[in-house]
Amino acid sequence: MAKSHTDQYLENNRQYAAGQALHKPAYPGMQPIQPSKRVAVVACMDARLDVEDLLGLQTGDAHIIRNAGGVVSDDAIRCLIISHHLLNTNEIIVIHHTRCGMLAFSDDLLKAGLEGDPAAEKLLGQATKRAFTSCRRCASTPSAFHAFRGQLEPLDGPRDAKQMERLSWDVRRGMSSILNHPWIPTSGADAVTVRGFIYDVDTGKLEEVSYPGPMGSIG
Numbered sequence: 001m002a003k004s005h006t007d008q009y010l011e012n013n014r015q016y017a018a019g020q021a022l023h024k025p026a027y028p029g030m031q032p033i034q035p036s037k038r039v040a041v042v043a044c045m046d047a048r049l050d051v052e053d054l055l056g057l058q059t060g061d062a063h064i065i066r067n068a069g070g071v072v073s074d075d076a077i078r079c080l081i082i083s084h085h086l087l088n089t090n091e092i093i094v095i096h097h098t099r100c101g102m103l104a105f106s107d108d109l110l111k112a113g114l115e116g117d118p119a120a121e122k123l124l125g126q127a128t129k130r131a132f133t134s135c136r137r138c139a140s141t142p143s144a145f146h147a148f149r150g151q152l153e154p155l156d157g158p159r160d161a162k163q164m165e166r167l168s169w170d171v172r173r174g175m176s177s178i179l180n181h182p183w184i185p186t187s188g189a190d191a192v193t194v195r196g197f198i199y200d201v202d203t204g205k206l207e208e209v210s211y212p213g214p215m216g217s218i219g
Ligand SMILES: [Zn+2]
Pocket: 044, 045, 046, 068, 069, 070, 097, 099, 100, 101, 102
């Protein structure tokens, strides 16, 4: 089978982790609106992830959809549908990463803290080492924060087996959301492929998450 662009980006990542800069930051001149490598990436907004650099993407190669966690949320699905059906992408890459902030809180805890629950405010203040200030009740709130499932960890806690299990679980959940969406074709001439990874912020390396794979004790 021919090497996919994702395979090429994995090779680029090995070079990146070894210290090479592959992304060219210069303006490349006018380019078509369709991503030239037909790739769409969903990745966490974490400041330590430079998605262009860590994959060796060049300007014009790929769509990059970022949010807290790299979660395949309703909005990420919206972007992927537009990316595929209108702009011709057919390879999707989902990237979570070690030490992610989404491991350190739960949706219920953050909501309680924002609504002024003193115990939640205290816990969030301790977890984040900043004064957590409640905003009280509000009519316009996100329907979900999509914090990762499983037992909470300290903010920026180092990688361990439990952390990798929680991250892998959410990568697989996201891949499943894409693969099972009726408006994202996964067979036939118009099919997209999906692969998921965990980026280790301590090493700069991507590790692939098997799919399907064990959902473990989480869920
Ligand atoms: Zn993150």
